[in-house]
Amino acid sequence: MHTLVDIAAAAAEELERARTSPHGRSARALLHDGALRHTLLAILDGQVLGDHAKPAAATLHVLSGTFVVHSGEAELRLGPGQLAVLPGPRHDVTAEGDAAGILTTVAG
Template sequence: MAELINVAAAAELELDRARMSPHGRSARALLHDGRLRHTLIALLDEQALGDHTKPEAATLHVLSGSVLVRADEGETRVEEGQLIALPGPRHDVVALGDAVVILSTIAG
């Protein structure tokens, strides 16, 4: 039988962990299916993931709060409930207030 995940409870837990972290962020793997990965990330206000290379494919779904996705092409504000395909080859994600997101990737 497939594993069911309570995303709302996991998001609340990660946000609590981020608040206790000196780095203001926390993440955990939610689900792996072959090369497909879903990672839950909590970021406190103004915390960033830092500039990094995009994997083969990646999307970001904002569960709560909002984030700013920055890349060479410009910046995009992503609000609660919105989904974005992350730009490449490099990008950064910054929290605009406390935020929780699901990062979905296809990794090589």
């Protein structure tokens, strides 16, 4: 059986969870297939997902808001509808506006 996800509804739910979180962010697994993982990430305006290591491979597809990713001196700004490979080996993420996106990773 195939798993279907209503992305718009899931993003709205995750943003609502972020609004009730003391950290202003929330995430949940959407789909997972072997080492491939799709995670819905919601971060409220001005909140930060602190410095962390990048998995073996990672992309971010922005659904709403803007994510600003810093890796060393480099800055990557992603807005709605944009998809990019996340920089590494370490980075942090800040939201401008309440932001939601799909983080796709390959664990390894």
